[in-house]
Each structure stands twice: as structure tokens, then as C-alpha cells.
Amino acid sequence: MNVVRFMFENRAQVFDLTLEHLWLVGLSTAFAMLIGIPLGILIAHRPRLNRPVLAGANVIQTIPSLALFGFLLPVPWIGDRSGRLAVLALTLYALLPIIRNTYTGICGVDPAVVEAGRGMGLTESQLLFRVELPLAMSVILSGVRIAIVISVGVATIAAAIGAGGLGEFIFRGLAMVDNRVIFAGAIPAAILALIADLGVGWAERRLRVR
Amino acid sequence: MPQEPVIEFQNVSFVIGKTQVLSCVSLQVSRGETLALLGRSGSGKTTTLKLINRLVGPTSGEVLVNGKPNRDADVIRLRRGMGYVIQDVGLFPHFTVAKNIGLVPEIEGWNAERIRRRVQELLKLVGLGDEMAVRYPHQLSGGQRQRVGVARALAADPEILLMDEPFGALDPLTRDELQREFLRLQQRLNKTVVFVTHDLREALRLGSRIALMEAGNLVTVQTPEEFLKSSDPWASAYVRAFGDGLVSATQRGEP
Numbered sequence: 409m410n411v412v413r414f415m416f417e418n419r420a421q422v423f424d425l426t427l428e429h430l431w432l433v434g435l436s437t438a439f440a441m442l443i444g445i446p447l448g449i450l451i452a453h454r455p456r457l458n459r460p461v462l463a464g465a466n467v468i469q470t471i472p473s474l475a476l477f478g479f480l481l482p483v484p485w486i487g488d489r490s491g492r493l494a495v496l497a498l499t500l501y502a503l504l505p506i507i508r509n510t511y512t513g514i515c516g517v518d519p520a521v522v523e524a525g526r527g528m529g530l531t532e533s534q535l536l537f538r539v540e541l542p543l544a545m546s547v548i549l550s551g552v553r554i555a556i557v558i559s560v561g562v563a564t565i566a567a568a569i570g571a572g573g574l575g576e577f578i579f580r581g582l583a584m585v586d587n588r589v590i591f592a593g594a595i596p597a598a599i600l601a602l603i604a605d606l607g608v609g610w611a612e613r614r615l616r617v618r
Numbered sequence: 619m620p621q622e623p624v625i626e627f628q629n630v631s632f633v634i635g636k637t638q639v640l641s642c643v644s645l646q647v648s649r650g651e652t653l654a655l656l657g658r659s660g661s662g663k664t665t666t667l668k669l670i671n672r673l674v675g676p677t678s679g680e681v682l683v684n685g686k687p688n689r690d691a692d693v694i695r696l697r698r699g700m701g702y703v704i705q706d707v708g709l710f711p712h713f714t715v716a717k718n719i720g721l722v723p724e725i726e727g728w729n730a731e732r733i734r735r736r737v738q739e740l741l742k743l744v745g746l747g748d749e750m751a752v753r754y755p756h757q758l759s760g761g762q763r764q765r766v767g768v769a770r771a772l773a774a775d776p777e778i779l780l781m782d783e784p785f786g787a788l789d790p791l792t793r794d795e796l797q798r799e800f801l802r803l804q805q806r807l808n809k810t811v812v813f814v815t816h817d818l819r820e821a822l823r824l825g826s827r828i829a830l831m832e833a834g835n836l837v838t839v840q841t842p843e844e845f846l847k848s849s850d851p852w853a854s855a856y857v858r859a860f861g862d863g864l865v866s867a868t869q870r871g872e873p
Contacts, residue, residue, distance in 0.1 A: 524708025529697030542712050617712045
């Protein structure tokens with residue numbers, strides 16, 4: 409009950425940090441989709457590129473998050489503001505699941521459907537936007553869902569470089585050896601992850617094609 | 619009266635890697651005829667079909683459609699002028715039957731009312747009820763799906779119809795039914811049709827001429843009656859393999 413009371417007493421700050429957290433996750437996921445979906449489409453159509461691109465995204469994924477924040481610190485412009493840095497790092501982390509699922513989704517479209525479409529005289533872009541992307545959408549969204557859930561967790565570490573978010577409570581609680589403060593950050597983060605998971609999961613099921 | 623062929627192959631070869639898929643095929647298809655490309659798997663018949671709508675391009679030689687080399691043609695326009703039906707049908711699973719049939723008219727810029735009427739007309743033509751329009755492909759039987767595939771190919775009223783084993787995946791009864799309807803349809807529409815099959819019976823029944831292919835070569839092109847009496851070793855091997863009762867197939871089992 410202490411945790412609840414603590415959160416209630418500090419509700420303004422819980423609210424602000426949650427918003428900040430959402431901002432970090434939302435912005436980075438949006439960037440990752442903007443980069444990752446076109447990249448995934450590209451490597452699905454150019455098989456020669458798929459190994460290097462997926463390997464690159466894989467390597468980024470293996471860098472420990474704290475180290476990645478550190479690496480990016482000296483980068484000009486990016487390093488000037490901790491917010492920018494956090495968004496960039498989170499974007500990089502979110503790339504792999506989005507690229508991979510876009511690639512898998514597009515490659516999973518029945519070749520007969522693509523051939524029929526091409527044979528009917530659809531242009532490559534009509535084929536992409538009317539056939540391939542709609543049919544791959546639920547697989548792509550499941551990649552986005554994984555990316556968001558990972559980002560919600562990793563974003564807590566952004567507080568270590570002063571980028572704010574719910575990690576502020578967690579780091580402060582660790583320093584103060586006060587579990588109430590740690591939970592005040594961890595609980596809203598867990599709820600955010602759950603809501604995103606359920607919400608995108610729902611959209612994913614809606615868009616699934618039999 | 620000699621007529622300019624609608625489709626013409628001039629010494630067409632197709633090589634992929636080191637495999638000679640087609641060697642020096644020359645062939646003419648005239649307006650309103652139904653040419654059956656007969657052959658076993660790997661004989662190059664599907665490749666021949668795909669050369670017509672340029673899903674593949676020849677390594678050498680020329681494919682002409684209406685007298686014009688199709689390598690110079692706008693490939694999108696070329697394909698929209700030909701209906702294409704494949705064995706796996708390839709209906710768009712996220713579209714209703716109506717949307718599947720109406721897709722090419724839609725991207726050709728027809729208005730909604732005209733598309734709706736055309737879809738209705740085509741459903742009737744291929745023997746499906748109006749209520750099918752709102753269904754999705756997974757709610758149809760194999761035969762119904764293939765009918766929708768044919769309707770979709772006919773949507774923008776193309777002059778040429780290309781069919782790759784269109785009835786191959788169907789059970790014998792449904793296949794028989796669809797073959798009959800194809801004959802009935804062809805009598806009415808009089809399209810220029812090229813279809814691929816490995817079934818001699820189907821070739822005899824539907825084709826006005828049969829082009830026999832073997833290992834990338836065009837062995838012979840004959841009418842069904844000629845084919846049955848042919849002295850060509852490959853043709854007679856085919857006739858032997860299919861056994862008795864072939865003559866009745868050429869009678870086309872009154873549609």
C-alpha cells in the first residue's frame with residue numbers, strides 16, 4: 409500500500425514521467441517504422457541485400473543498451489541533447505524486429521497471388537500497396553508490437569543519461585534504496601507495455617487475412 | 619483467307635543459367651482459336667505462356683502480339699489486354715469476389731456503377747449467383763474459386779486469354795463441368811485462347827489446335843483429329859499413354 413500512496417502523492421510527477429516515457433517510445437517507434445518498413449520491403453525484393461541488412465540490425469541488437477547510450481554520446485548534434493540521443497538509441501533497437509517481420513511478411517505472401525497480380529497488369533507499386541503490404545500487415549504489426557514492448561523497457565535506461573522517462577524513478581529508487589520509488593517507475597512502465605501489447609495485438613488480429 | 623496471327627513466336631529461345639528451357643520455338647495463333655500447349659512437366663509450356671504476357675522475356679527471338687514485338691510494348695498495357703488464369707488461381711485473399719473481379723477495371727478508372735454491372739454480368743457468365751459477390755476467397759470451393767479466376771481474367775474484356783492448367787487442381791466432376799462451360803463461353807466470346815495442360819484429353823476437348831512440347835522444343839502443332847492419327851513418335855506416345863476413348867473427347871461432349 410505504501411507504493412500506491414507514494415504514487416498518489418507524487419501523481420503529478422508520475423504522470424509527467426509517463427508522458428515523457430510515452431514520447432520517447434512513440435517517437436522512436438515511429439522513426440523505426442519509417443526506416444524499418446521500407447528496408448524490409450527492399451530486402452524482400454532484393455534478396456542479395458537481406459543478409460547484410462539483417463546482420464547489421466542484429467549486431468545493433470546485441471550492443472548492451474547502456475553501452476549504446478555511451479557510444480552515441482560523442483556524436484555531434486545527437487549528443488547535445490539527451491532526448492535526441494535516447495530517441496536515436498531506441499530507434500536503432502526497434503529496427504530489427506520491424507525489418508525482420510516486414511521481410512518475413514512480404515516473403516510470406518502466396519507467390520501465386522503475386523504472379524496473378526503481375527500477370528493482370530498491376531504495376532510494381534500497385535502490387536506492393538494493394539496486395540503485398542495489406543497481406544503482410546499483420547506480420548509487420550507483430551514486429552511493431554515486439555519493438556514497442558522492448559522500447560518501453562529499454563527507455564527506462566534512458567534516465568541514466570538524463571533523458572527522463574519512468575527510469576528516473578527507478579534510478580532514484582536504486583540510489584535511495586527505496587522500493588516504493590522503484591515501483592513508482594516500474595509499475596507504470598509495465599502497464600504501458602501491457603497496453604501497447606494488447607492494443608497492437610488487437611489491430612494485428614483485425615488485419616489478419618485468412 | 620489468311621489472317622494476321624494474333625500471337626506469333628519467331629525463333630524464340632529461353633535460357634536460364636545453363637538450362638535451355640526453350641529452343642527456337644516458332645508458332646502462330648490466329649484470332650478466335652484455342653491453342654492447347656500440351657507437354658509434360660518441364661517441357662517449357664508454362665514458359666511459352668509467360669513469354670506472351672512478358673512475365674519472362676526471351677533470350678533470343680521475338681514474340682509478336684497483334685503484329686508488334688511485345689518487347690517494345692508497354693508491359694502493363696500488354697498484360698491488361700490479356701486475361702491470365704493460373705492453376706492456383708491466385709485470388710486476392712483480402713478482397714471480396716467482387717473486388718477481385720473488379721480490380722483491373724478499377725485501376726483502369728471505370729466508375730463504380732460500371733464496375734458493379736460488369737461484376738454482375740461476369741458472375742452470371744461463369745455460372746455464379748449474385749450472392750457470391752460479397753464472399754471472400756476462403757469461403758469458396760475450388761471450382762467456385764476457379765470460376766472467379768476466369769471471371770477476373772475476363773473483367774476488362776481482353777482479346778486474349780492465357781490459361782495455365784486452369785482446371786488442373788479440380789476434382790474430375792468439377793473439371794468436366796468447367797470444361798463444358800469453357801466451351802460454351804468460348805463459343806459466345808470467341809477470344810483468342812492459349813492454355814497449358816498436361817492432359818491430352820483436355821487438349822483434345824478444348825483445343826482447336828494442339829501444340830505438343832517436349833524438352834523445350836515444339837514438336838508439332840496439329841488439330842485434335844490430326845493429332846490422334848499422327849505418325850509423330852511423341853504424339854503417338856501421348857495417344858498410347860492415354861489409351862482408349864480419346865476420339866469421344868474430340869466430340870467435345872456436347873457443351
